[in-house]
Amino acid sequence: MDGEGDVIDCHFPDDCKEKIKAANESKKLVVIDFTASWAPPCREIAPAFVEMAKKFLNAVFFKVDVDELREIAEEFNNEAMPTFVFMKDGKIIDRVMGAKKEVIQETLMKHGGVAV
Helix, strand or coil, X not given: CCCCCCEXXXXXXXXXXXXXXXXXXXXXXXXXXXXXXXXXXXXXXXXXXXXXXXXXXXXXXXEEECCCCHXXXXXCCCCCCCEEEEEECCEEEEEEECCCHHHHHHHHHHCCCCCC
């Protein structure tokens, strides 16, 4: 799947849904960062999220701007920024609210993420 080692930016609702669906079908762990460009915690955690994508190659990382893709954020019941949603086989299996680097990494490993 393309995007390995990268954070995939979503800009269009249908495209975003298709990419997330394809990632779930790949049987990889899916991690979605619901972010807002105006929120300082979102800007602070963004570089760490990019580093995680480079280290955890058996997971697929997405970034969804809640203002740009409000309908996607609503589908995932997103209430705060940043929120990190973890999915496996199309189901939400975990959620981390806030820019908590260590907690995000622990959650990645808890659900089978392996750092290289």
